[in-house]
Amino acid sequence: MTVPDLSVEIARIKLKNPVMPAAGCFGFGEEYAQFFDLNRLGAIVVKAVTLKPVAGNPPPRVVETPSGMLNAIGWQNPGLERFLQDKLPFLRRFQVPVIVNLAGYTVGEYGELAARLEGVDGIAGLELNISCPNVREGGLAFGASPRQAALVTAAVRRNSRLPLIVKLSPNVTDIVEVAEAVVEAGAEAIALINTLTGMAVDLERRRPLLGNITGGLSGPAIKPVALYQVWRVAQRVSVPVIGMGGIASTRDALEFILAGAEAVAVGAANFKEPLLMLKIIEGLKDYLAGEGIDRITDLTGKLACPEGPPGGPGSGGSSDGAG
Amino acid sequence: MLSDQGLVTNLIKVAPDYYELTFRPPGILKAVPGQFLHLAVTGSHDPLLRRPLSIFDLLEGGKKCRLLFKKSGRGTALLSKFQAGEPLDYIGPLGNGFTIYPGSPWELLVAGGIGVAPLHYLARVLTESGIKIVFLLGAANRKQLLARSSLSSLGVEPLLATDDGSAGYRGTVGELLVDYLEKNPAPDRLYCCGPPSMIEQVINIAARWKIPVQASHEERMACGIGACMGCAFHHPEEDTNPTDYHYYRRLCREGPVISYRHRR
Numbered sequence: 001m002t003v004p005d006l007s008v009e010i011a012r013i014k015l016k017n018p019v020m021p022a023a024g025c026f027g028f029g030e031e032y033a034q035f036f037d038l039n040r041l042g043a044i045v046v047k048a049v050t051l052k053p054v055a056g057n058p059p060p061r062v063v064e065t066p067s068g069m070l071n072a073i074g075w076q077n078p079g080l081e082r083f084l085q086d087k088l089p090f091l092r093r094f095q096v097p098v099i100v101n102l103a104g105y106t107v108g109e110y111g112e113l114a115a116r117l118e119g120v121d122g123i124a125g126l127e128l129n130i131s132c133p134n135v136r137e138g139g140l141a142f143g144a145s146p147r148q149a150a151l152v153t154a155a156v157r158r159n160s161r162l163p164l165i166v167k168l169s170p171n172v173t174d175i176v177e178v179a180e181a182v183v184e185a186g187a188e189a190i191a192l193i194n195t196l197t198g199m200a201v202d203l204e205r206r207r208p209l210l211g212n213i214t215g216g217l218s219g220p221a222i223k224p225v226a227l228y229q230v231w232r233v234a235q236r237v238s239v240p241v242i243g244m245g246g247i248a249s250t251r252d253a254l255e256f257i258l259a260g261a262e263a264v265a266v267g268a269a270n271f272k273e274p275l276l277m278l279k280i281i282e283g284l285k286d287y288l289a290g291e292g293i294d295r296i297t298d299l300t301g302k303l304a305c306p307e308g309p310p311g312g313p314g315s316g317g318s319s320d321g322a323g
Numbered sequence: 324m325l326s327d328q329g330l331v332t333n334l335i336k337v338a339p340d341y342y343e344l345t346f347r348p349p350g351i352l353k354a355v356p357g358q359f360l361h362l363a364v365t366g367s368h369d370p371l372l373r374r375p376l377s378i379f380d381l382l383e384g385g386k387k388c389r390l391l392f393k394k395s396g397r398g399t400a401l402l403s404k405f406q407a408g409e410p411l412d413y414i415g416p417l418g419n420g421f422t423i424y425p426g427s428p429w430e431l432l433v434a435g436g437i438g439v440a441p442l443h444y445l446a447r448v449l450t451e452s453g454i455k456i457v458f459l460l461g462a463a464n465r466k467q468l469l470a471r472s473s474l475s476s477l478g479v480e481p482l483l484a485t486d487d488g489s490a491g492y493r494g495t496v497g498e499l500l501v502d503y504l505e506k507n508p509a510p511d512r513l514y515c516c517g518p519p520s521m522i523e524q525v526i527n528i529a530a531r532w533k534i535p536v537q538a539s540h541e542e543r544m545a546c547g548i549g550a551c552m553g554c555a556f557h558h559p560e561e562d563t564n565p566t567d568y569h570y571y572r573r574l575c576r577e578g579p580v581i582s583y584r585h586r587r
């Protein structure tokens with residue numbers, strides 16, 4: 001029997017397998033390269049890069065929660081200049097597409113970042129982070145409104161021919177509206193979900209546990225929400241979807257693929273298991289082989305749902321089916 | 324590779340809520356005192372994160388490692404249930420560790436509570452290279468003065484302080500330090516670990532005598548290897564601007580040992 005084909009193509013980027021790290025959970029690759037050969041990944045997604053260096057939020061920045069964690073890093077990064085000088089040369093050593101997660105405080109900054117990365121050797125694509133809950137301006141503000149999200153996307157599209165992925169926030173009333181707006185504005189793929197806004201309380205000291213008060217929830221705790229959002233968006237947009245949110249096993253990855261994700265990203269679970277992404281890549285191969293499926297793309301979006309939209313007109317329930 | 328699976332050989336309760344875990348690494352574990360291990364306390368993803376623990380002792384040329392920990396929450400409670408024969412999944416050794424001065428005639432070590440853990444391994448390495456040690460050990464009460472017999476077997480007899488006076492000096496280990504420095508020649512440096520308030524007190528005292536300090540700090544960690552920027556630590560002696568990228572360092576990489584030179 002032939003080896004199952006794990007390759008996928010997303011936003012004109014060819015990936016040998018559909019597994020990549022989630023932005024911010026893999027630094028700029030250097031640390032995890034001590035654990036395994038990064039060439040084995042489908043792609044490398046780096047931490048958010050901003051135009052100027054950013055110091056980030058006061059500690060504590062991470063707090064564990066049931067089956068998950070809150071983070072409020074606040075975009076700490078060396079800025080574009082030092083990213084290009086100090087971080088990118090290391091990443092160029094690998095034969096893996098490098099996707100740069102971009103973050104800005106204004107539409108103009110996103111545009112400038114894109115312009116400055118145009119034509120830079122070793123960058124396969126851009127991922128716009130318009131969905132970070134941990135910075136006051138920018139970030140989430142852009143992700144929360146379809147109009148703003150489209151403006152940012154268009155600004156980047158104007159300045160760059162690089163493959164363009166837009167990463168969406170789940171902290172919105174209707175993620176589909178935002179997804180449709182950014183696709184209209186030129187997004188070639190959608191990544192979701194970013195973290196869910198949350199907080200944690202230190203009862204003894206009667207204070208918030210995070211230095212930033214609020215943070216973003218990730219890890220297995222958010223998987224059901226992420227699956228739902230991926231499923232909804234994948235049905236409504238014509239571009240590929242990169243699914244993430246709580247993926248911690250091969251099984252989780254397969255569930256996202258069935259729900260409509262062409263590729264998956266692993267975030268917080270890497271912290272526990274540095275070799276997890278390799279395990280998932282092997283696990284996907286084994287699963288396909290075991291099921292007699294030739295290509296991973298044969299599974300994409302193949303979730304068999306009962307006829308008719310859930311909670312739709314006539315179903316009698318509320319739109320989320322709860323209650 | 325940094326990620327390994329050891330075999331637990333022993334777990335004992337050494338005081339109410341305090342445990343000592345001994346394990347054998349798969350090969351030889353080489354570590355500098357002050358470095359830590361990032362432990363998986365369960366095979367599942369709940370709790371999601373690993374737990375950082377200092378290396379308390381490394382014996383038999385790195386074939387045996389001891390950890391000393393306080394049961395303070397869910398993760399350490401799970402760890403306290405480990406049994407001999409069970410695997411122990413860890414990443415490490417991680418962090419910078421203490422800087423050691425091999426030619427030094429003697430060193431001063433100051434520990435508060437569970438802060439004795441990294442300083443115990445430091446004491447072993449120092450005594451094994453012929454360096455004399457003065458060890459100040461403080462805790463809330465007599466029962467929480469940890470690792471005394473183990474220190475004793477290294478030939479180190481700590482000077483004690485307890486908040487309630489149940490053993491040694493009545494008062495904090497900081498107060499004991501003042502008492503010691505008033506009566507003895509000052510060392511070239513001092514090493515310390517303990518709760519944040521204790522570390523702060525020791526640094527302030529050391530500043531009066533102009534003694535450089537190497538202190539092992541704690542901060543909440545996610546990855547433990549420098550990738551997530553979760554363990555931000557601002558060095559109070561650094562006059563970087565709060566908006567500068569280097570304002571915060573990663574305690575898991577550029578720490579957990581922070582050097583203080585009292586330059587301000």
Ligand SMILES: Cc1cc2nc3c(=O)[nH]c(=O)nc-3n(C[C@H](O)[C@H](O)[C@H](O)COP(=O)(O)OP(=O)(O)OC[C@H]3O[C@@H](n4cnc5c(N)ncnc54)[C@H](O)[C@@H]3O)c2cc1C
Nearest residue numbers: 064375376377392393395396397398399440541542543579
């Ligand atoms: C470098 C380093 C070395 C350490 N060495 C030791 C040691 O040798 N012995 C020992 O008893 N303890 C040590 N600690 C503290 C130890 O990591 C915490 O007590 C432990 O993580 C608490 O986990 P928990 O699940 O029991 O508590 P919970 O409060 O339930 O933990 C919830 C979350 O907060 C984190 N957390 C809670 N308290 C601390 C803390 N004080 N420091 C860092 N993270 C914390 C946990 O890791 C976990 O992610 C060290 C901490 C660091 C950073």
Ligand SMILES: Cc1cc2nc3c(=O)[nH]c(=O)nc-3n(C[C@H](O)[C@H](O)[C@H](O)COP(=O)(O)O)c2cc1C
Nearest residue numbers: 022023024048071129193194218219245246267268
């Ligand atoms: C510590 C940490 C830092 C993150 N930083 C970024 C970031 O810089 N840019 C971004 O788009 N998302 C960032 N995220 C969000 C993740 O990429 C991912 O969308 C989210 O964590 C959900 O996936 P998970 O549950 O697998 O972690 C971060 C998440 C964590 C936990």
Ligand code: FES
Nearest residue numbers: 547549551552575
């Ligand atoms: S814990 Fe992730 S960078 Fe230190």
